Amino acid sequence: MSSSLWLMTAYVVIAFALQAVAVAIGMVLDQLFPSWSMVLFMCLYFAMFWLAWPIALKLTEPRSAPAEA
Numbered sequence: 001m002s003s004s005l006w007l008m009t010a011y012v013v014i015a016f017a018l019q020a021v022a023v024a025i026g027m028v029l030d031q032l033f034p035s036w037s038m039v040l041f042m043c044l045y046f047a048m049f050w051l052a053w054p055i056a057l058k059l060t061e062p063r064s065a066p067a068e069a
Helices: 003-032 037-060
Strands: none
Touching: 003 037
């Protein structure tokens, strides 16, 4: 599998998992702060997309070859 395809696959999987966390937090916030829950959920929703990209980059970066003496 090419590296760019692996990167996009990792991004989608990570974003999906983080969005599940955002939904769970949003549901809890809806019980605690009903008037603020949508605003906070939307902030989390977009932050999770932003956060998924650096995580996917870190997971898929090529391993450096050991230095030879």
